[in-house]
Structures are given as structure tokens and as C-alpha cells.
Amino acid sequence: MEKPQLTDSFNENTSDTGIVLYKIDVAHNEFSNDNSDSTRNEGTPAKNAETQLSLTPISAPTLLSDLDWDNPADPSNPKNWPVWKKCYITFTVGYMCLIITFGSSVYVPSVNQLMQRFGISETLGLSGLTFYLLGLGVGPIFAAPLSELYGRKPIYLATTPISMIFILGTAFCKRFYQILILRFFTGVFVSPAMAVAGGSISDIFDRNMVGLAMSVFALTPFCGTILGPIIGSFAMETKTWQWVMWLQLMFCGTCVPLVIFLPETFKPAILAKRAHQRGINLVREHHKSSWQKEIKEMLTVSALQPLQMFYKEPIVLFLSIYSAFVFSILFGFFESYPIIFRGVYGMSLGISSLMFVGVGIGLIFADLIYFYFDRKIAFPLNADGTRGHKTPDGVLLPPDPERMLMTCKIGAVLFPVSMFWQAWTARKSIHWIVPCLSGVFFGIAIFQIFFCIIVYFSFTYPPIILASALAANNLLRYLMASVFPLFIVQTYNRLGVHWASSLFGFIALAMMPLPWVFTYLGPRLRAASKFNKKYQQLLKHQQQYQSEHKDTHSV
Numbered sequence: 001m002e003k004p005q006l007t008d009s010f011n012e013n014t015s016d017t018g019i020v021l022y023k024i025d026v027a028h029n030e031f032s033n034d035n036s037d038s039t040r041n042e043g044t045p046a047k048n049a050e051t052q053l054s055l056t057p058i059s060a061p062t063l064l065s066d067l068d069w070d071n072p073a074d075p076s077n078p079k080n081w082p083v084w085k086k087c088y089i090t091f092t093v094g095y096m097c098l099i100i101t102f103g104s105s106v107y108v109p110s111v112n113q114l115m116q117r118f119g120i121s122e123t124l125g126l127s128g129l130t131f132y133l134l135g136l137g138v139g140p141i142f143a144a145p146l147s148e149l150y151g152r153k154p155i156y157l158a159t160t161p162i163s164m165i166f167i168l169g170t171a172f173c174k175r176f177y178q179i180l181i182l183r184f185f186t187g188v189f190v191s192p193a194m195a196v197a198g199g200s201i202s203d204i205f206d207r208n209m210v211g212l213a214m215s216v217f218a219l220t221p222f223c224g225t226i227l228g229p230i231i232g233s234f235a236m237e238t239k240t241w242q243w244v245m246w247l248q249l250m251f252c253g254t255c256v257p258l259v260i261f262l263p264e265t266f267k268p269a270i271l272a273k274r275a276h277q278r279g280i281n282l283v284r285e286h287h288k289s290s291w292q293k294e295i296k297e298m299l300t301v302s303a304l305q306p307l308q309m310f311y312k313e314p315i316v317l318f319l320s321i322y323s324a325f326v327f328s329i330l331f332g333f334f335e336s337y338p339i340i341f342r343g344v345y346g347m348s349l350g351i352s353s354l355m356f357v358g359v360g361i362g363l364i365f366a367d368l369i370y371f372y373f374d375r376k377i378a379f380p381l382n383a384d385g386t387r388g389h390k391t392p393d394g395v396l397l398p399p400d401p402e403r404m405l406m407t408c409k410i411g412a413v414l415f416p417v418s419m420f421w422q423a424w425t426a427r428k429s430i431h432w433i434v435p436c437l438s439g440v441f442f443g444i445a446i447f448q449i450f451f452c453i454i455v456y457f458s459f460t461y462p463p464i465i466l467a468s469a470l471a472a473n474n475l476l477r478y479l480m481a482s483v484f485p486l487f488i489v490q491t492y493n494r495l496g497v498h499w500a501s502s503l504f505g506f507i508a509l510a511m512m513p514l515p516w517v518f519t520y521l522g523p524r525l526r527a528a529s530k531f532n533k534k535y536q537q538l539l540k541h542q543q544q545y546q547s548e549h550k551d552t553h554s555v
Contacts, residue, residue, distance in 0.1 A: 061281050061282075061283045062275070062280050062281060062282055062283065063282075063283060064268055064271065064272055064275075064282060064283075067271040067272075067275060067280075067282075068271070069271075076270055076274060077267075078203050078204040078263075078265045078267075078270070079203075079204060079205065079206050081204060085204075085263070086204045086205065088262075089200060089201075089204055089262060089263070089265065090201060090204075090213060090216070090217060091258075092255075092258040092259065092262050093156075093193070093196075093197035093200045093201065093217070093262075094197070094216075094217050094219075094220035095220065095255055095258065096156070096160075096193040096194070096197065096255055096259070097193065097194045097197050097217075097220045097221045097224065098220040098221065098223055098224035098227070099190075099224060099248070099251045099252055099255055100136070100190045100191065100193060100194050100221070100224065101194075101220075101221045101222070101223075101224030101225045101228070102224035102225070102227055102228045102231075102248065102251060103132065103167070103186065103190060103224075103228070103248040103251075104129060104132050104133060104136070104187075104224075104225065104228065104331075105129075105224070105225050105226075105227075105228025105229050105232070105331075105334060106227075106228035106229070106231060106232035106244045106247055106248060107128050107129055107132065107183070107228075107232070107244055108126070108129060108228070108229055108232065108334040108335070108485075109229055109232035109233040109235070109236045109244070109349060109353070110232065110236055110241035110243075110244045111125040111126055111128075112125075112236075113236065113240065113241040114128070114176065114179075114241055117241065118175075118176040120176055122489055123486055123489070123490075124176070126335070126485045126486055126489075127180060127486065128179055128180060128183050129331070129334070129482070129485055130482040130483065130485065130486060131180045131181075131183045131184040131187065131482075132183045132184065132186060132187040133187065133331070133478045133481050133482035134184060134187065134478065134479070134482050135183070135184045135185060135186060135187020135188040135189075135190075135191060136187045136188075136190070136191040136194070136478050137191075137474065137475050137477075137478030137479055137482070138187075138188055138191070139187065139188040139189065139190070139191030139192050139195065140191055140192065140194070140195030140471065140474055140475075141303050141471065141475070142192075143155055143159070143191065143192030143195045143196060144192075144195045144196065144199075144467065144471065145467075146192075147192075147195075147196045147199060147266065148266075148268075150269065151264050151266040151268075151269030152196050152199060152200050152203070152264060152265055152266050152269075153259075153262055153263070153264045153265075153269075155192045155193070155196050156192075156193055156196070156259045156262060157259060157260070159189045159190065159192045159193060160190075160193065160252065160255065160256060160259055161256070162189045163186055163189035163190040163252065164249060164252045164253070164256075166182050166185045166186040166189060167182075167186055167245055167248050167249045167252065168245070168249060169182050170182040170183060170186065170245050171242040171245035171246065171249075194221065195474070197217070198214065198217070199265075199266070200265050201213050201214055201217050202214070203265035203266060203267065204265055208379060208387045211374045211378070211379070211455065212371060212374055212375070214451075214455075215367055215370045215371065215374065215451060216367065218367075218447070218450075218451050218454075219363055219364070219367055219447075222330075222360075222363050222443075222446070222447065223360065223363070225330060225331075226356045226357075226359055226360045226363075229334055229337075229353045229356055230350075230353045230354060230356055230357075231247060232244050232247070232353075233349045233350045233352070233353035234349075234350040234353070235247060236349060237348070237349055237350050303471070305468040305471075305531075306468045306469070306471040306472035306475060307472070309468055309469060309472050309531065310472060310476075312530055312531070313469070313525075313529060313530075313531065314525055315456075315457075315460060315518060315522070315525055315526070315529075316457075316469050316472050316473070318514060318518075319453045319456070319457075319473075319514065319518065320453075320472055320473040320476045320477070321476065321511075322449065322453070322511050322514050323449060323450050323453045323454075323473055323476075323477055324473075324476045324477040324479075324480040324481070325480065325507065325508075325511065326411075326415060326445065326446050326449050326450065326508075327446070327450060327477045327480070327481050328477075328480045328481045328483075328484035329419075329442075329446075329484070329504055329508075330359075330442075330446055330481075331481045331484055331485055332484045332485060332488040332504075333356070333359070334485060335485055335488040335489050335492070336488055336492055336497075336500070336501070337352065337353075337355055337356065338352055339489070339492045339497065340422070340426045340435060340497055341355050341432065341435075341436075343497075344426055344427065344428060344497065345428070345432045347432075355432075355435075355436045355439065356439065357436075357439075358436045358437055358438070358439030358440050358442075358443070359439040359440070359442055359443040359446075360443065361439075361440050361443060362439060362440040362441060362442060362443020362444045362445075362446075362447075363443040363444075363446075363447050364443075365440070365443070365444050366411075366443060366444040366445075366446075366447035366448050366451075367447065369407060369410065369444070369448070370407055370447075370448070370451065370452075373406060373407050377403075377406065378399070378403055378404065378406075379399075382396075399459050400459075401456055401459035401460045401522060401526070402456075402518070402519045402522045402523065404452060404455045404456045404459055405452055405456055405515045405518060405519055405522075406452075407448045407452050408448055408449055408452035408453065408456070408515040409515045409516065410444070410445075410448050411444065411445040411446070411447070411448030411449040411452070412445070412449065412511070412512045412513075412514065412515050413512065414441045414442070414444050414445040414448075415442070415445035415446075415449065415508040415511075415512070416505045416506075416508040416509040416512060417441055418438045418439070418441035418442035418445055419438075419442070419501050419502070419504050419505030419508055420501070420502060420505040421435070421437075421438035421441065422435050422438040422439075422442075422501050423497065423498050423499070423500075423501030423502040423505060424498055424502075425438065426497045426498070426501070452515075453473070454470065454473070456518075457469045457470060457473070460522070460526055461529075461531065461532065462532065462535050464535065465531045465532065465535055468531075491503070
């Protein structure tokens with residue numbers, strides 16, 4: 001029976017079947033003993049009362065999927081690492097994501113200077129943001145699967161310096177098309193860190209804490225998006241357009257030392273390194289596969305399968321469109337906020353950018369709301385110390401995916417409210433703080449919608465399918481966000497502030513029922529999912545294979 005193939009990172013087989021063979025020399029006569037009682041990875045010279053035996057360990061070939069932690073308290077397991085180490089990892093990967101999104105939005109305030117310097121239109125100037133976001137969408141297609149093959153840290157170490165080279169080159173461009181090309185490749189090479197960072201967080205926290213850790217971590221990309229126009233706007237009041245590149249480069253530079261000392265968190269990478277140190281003869285699951293097959297599998301999970309999910313999985317299609325739309329509105333604010341607060345209220349470039357603080361405050365409130373929901377509603381603490389809901393008999397129930405959409409419903413209501421609020425309060429007769437406060441509600445809405453959809457996906461699909469679902473969501477989100485700023489200016493100029501913001505409010509209103517729709521239809525759609533059925537079949541075949549070949553290494 002041919003062994004069914006599943007991605008290594010999700011094929012966690014904890015069987016301990018490897019043995020050590022010993023080549024024993026006794027009085028110049030050599031013989032092999034395959035029945036040694038010695039345990040794996042241990043090979044020390046043994047002495048007999050009559051004969052001196054010289055033992056040389058010869059490790060039998062062992063699959064990486066056959067390795068596991070020594071025990072639940074294994075100090076090599078990232079989930080057992082001290083709190084300070086987990087905080088360092090969380091801070092480092094979060095800081096990298098903040099810098100990545102900072103690099104997208106810090107560019108926008110320089111558009112006016114670029115228009116004057118290169119004689120281009122505003123739309124063409126904004127395409128520098130578009131190309132960067134396209135790079136952010138393309139990069140994870142290759143980076144995420146590579147991290148499953150080689151670990152998290154090599155991705156961070158390899159891509160960060162390369163991205164800095166492209167940032168540096170952008171500042172010295174003499175033609176605008178050169179800026180576009182380099183901005184795209186900057187996005188491609190900074191994006192792997194953001195694609196892999198979520199994996200680093202899930203590596204170090206157990207199931208009870210990973211939701212909270214991810215909610216805190218998820219703030220950092222949004223914070224970078226908010227800080228970019230604020231810092232960039234004040235810089236553009238006194239500096240040239242190159243300074244937005246210098247700022248991003250300096251932030252990246254401060255991140256490099258943190259990445260160098262970042263420990264590897266990916267379980268297979270840690271086990272592979274330890275196996276080498278212990279002298280285990282480790283072979284890869286696909287040791288007979290060619291590199292072409294690995295690339296094919298990589299592209300299937302990260303590119304081809306996500307595209308298939310758009311037309312085969314209604315959950316992925318509609319919730320990804322919803323997530324992409326609210327994400328695009330945030331990037332559209334980079335142009336609509338100056339139109340409102342500079343055009344209507346006559347603020348300077350730097351002061352008008354401070355209006356994004358309202359969105360930032362909303363993001364913090366949203367995180368606190370999810371914090372309460374996760375601890376008190378989704379995973380309440382039981383008397384025995386466990387978290388989650390139980391049956392009347394005291395049996396712990398698996399998490400209900402549809403319950404995770406509860407706070408998404410809050411965001412779905414506040415999203416159109418914030419857009420209509422902004423639309424009809426942005427006038428000279430009303431104080432500027434009123435439209436600014438609409439950003440608080442928008443910040444709550446965007447975080448709850450975006451994060452809850454990601455969490456819902458994680459409870460809806462098994463890991464290998466989840467990777468494709470998240471890739472689909474990420475790709476659509478950045479594709480839509482890259483296009484949005486190109487027509488925001490024209491929309492506001494033609495429709496005016498009131499009706500332009502109202503237009504997006506009406507679209508948000510039309511999408512508002514989606515969390516309720518999937519709360520009702522979610523169980524049936526999950527049961528009918530072709531991808532989930534296929535995964536269950538593969539898992540069943542793999543378990544059958546393992547039961548038939550459980551003694552393979554001991555033969």
C-alpha cells in the first residue's frame with residue numbers, strides 16, 4: 001500500500017520506532033546484533049567480565065515525522081519556554097509586521113513631492129503604494145511553504161536584509177518607473193516575515209493562550225498602517241521624498257539585531273537539529289522526491305489550492321471578500337482623510353494625519369473586547385482549570401467555529417455606522433473631532449471583522465487546508481487594497497465627501513448580514529466542504545498505513 005502524502009508540518013506522528021544497531025568487535029571477530037536492548041540515541045561502550053566489547057552506534061534510518069519531544073516537559077519544546085522568551089519572540093515578530101505595514105503607508109505623504117519631482121499624476125504617484133501591496137500579496141505564496149520546509153528563522157534572516165537593499169535603492173531612483181519596480185520587490189521580500197509570524201506565535205503558545213497572543217500580535221500590522229501616514233506627513237513638511245525610504249530603512253535596521261537572536265520555534269526544524277546532534281540517521285519524508293515535486297506541492301498549497309477554494313468554498317469566498325473590503329477602506333483612508341481634514345477643515349499635512357489616532361484608539365478597544373470574549377465567552381475557565389464549554393456530563397466540547405463570529409457581528413454593525421458618521425459630520429459647521437471620532441468605531445469594526453474571520457477559518461479547516469484558506473484571504477485582501485487608493489481621489493472629487501463615504505457605507509450595509517448568514521449556514525457548509533472530506537480521507541488512509549507499518553523500523 002502506497003503511503004498517502006500529507007504535508008510534514010501537519011503530520012505529527014509521535015511513534016518512537018527508531019532503534020540503534022551496534023557493530024560489535026569481540027576478540028577480532030565482527031558480528032552485527034540487531035536485537036540490542038539499548039535505547040535509541042544511546043551508544044556507550046559496554047564491558048563484560050570476560051570480554052571487552054567495542055560498540056559503535058549505527059542509527060537506523062528514521063523519518064522526521066517519527067520524532068517527537070522527549071516528554072511533555074521537554075525544555076526544547078517552545079511551548080515550555082519561559083515567559084520572557086515568549087514575550088521576546090512575540091515582540092520581535094510583531095515589530096517586524098509593524099515595520100512592514102509602516103512601509104506601505106509612510107509612502108503616501110510623499111506623493112505630492114513625487115508629482116512635482118517626476119511630473120506625474122496623483123494616480124500614478126499612488127501606484128507606488130499599489131505595487132508595494134501587490135508585493136505583499138505575492139511574497140507569502142512562496143515564503144509560507146518554505147517556512148514549513150526549513151523553519152521560521154531562516155525566512156526572517158534571509159528576507160530582511162534583501163528587503164533593506166531594495167528600500168535603499170528606491171531612495172536613489174532617477175525615474176519613477178524604477179521606484180515602482182523597487183517598491184514591488186520591497187513588498188515581496190518584506191512580506192515573508194508577516195506570512196510566517198503567525199506561525200511563530202502558534203509555535204510557542206498552547207491552544208488556551210494562542211487566541212489571546214494572536215489578538216495582541218494582530219494589532220501590530222494595523223498600528224504600522226496608522227503610524228506610517230503620521231510620521232511620514234510630519235517628515236514631508238520639512239524633508240524630501242527620500243526621507244520616507246530612510247525612515248523605513250532605519251526601522252528595518254533596528255529590527256535586524258532582534259532577528260539575529262531570535263530562536264527557531266518550528267517543531268520539525270528543532271527536532272531535525274536535535275536529531276543531528278544525537279547522531280540519529282534522519283531521512284526526510286520525501287527523500288526520494290525531486291525538488292520539482294517539492295515546488296509543485298508548495299505552489300499547490302499556497303497558490304493553486306487557494307484559487308480553487310474561491311469557487312468551491314463559499315465560506316472562503318464571501319468572508320475573504322468581506323475582509324478584503326474593510327481592509328481596502330483602511331488604505332482608502334490615506335487619501336480620504338487628507339481630503340476631509342485638509343480640504344474641509346484646512347489642517348496642515350502633519351496635523352491632518354493625527355486624525356488617524358482615532359482609528360488606533362478603536363483598534364485598542366477592539367482588542368480589549370476580543371480579550372473579554374475569548375476568556376469569558378469562547379473559552380471560560382472551568383473549576384478543574386480547563387477552558388472551554390462542557391457537556392452536562394463534564395466532557396469538554398470542541399470549540400464551536402460559529403461562536404467565533406460573535407464579535408465579528410459587532411464589527412459588522414459598527415462598520416456602516418462609522419462610514420455614515422464620517423460622511424455626514426465632515427462639514428465646517430461641525431467640529432473636526434466629530435468625524436475624527438468615527439475612526440474609533442471604524443477601528444473596532446476592522447479589527448473584529450478581520451481577526452474573527454481568521455479565527456473562524458482556523459476552527460473550520462484542518463491545518464493543511466487552513467494554510468490554503470489563509471493564503472486565499474491574504475491574496476484577495478492585498479489585491480483589493482492595492483487597487484482601492486487609485487480611484488479614491490476621483491470618487492471623492494466627483495461625489496463629494498458626503499456621498500463618497502456614504503457609497504462605501506451602503507456597501508458595508510449590504511455586507512453586514514454575512515456573520516449571521518454563516519452562523520446559520522456554517523455547520524452545513526463545513527460538512528459539505530470537499531476539501532475537508534478529502535483531508536479526512538487522506539488522514540484515514542495515513543492512519544491505516546501507519547497501523548500496518550508500525551513495526552517497520554524494528555524489523
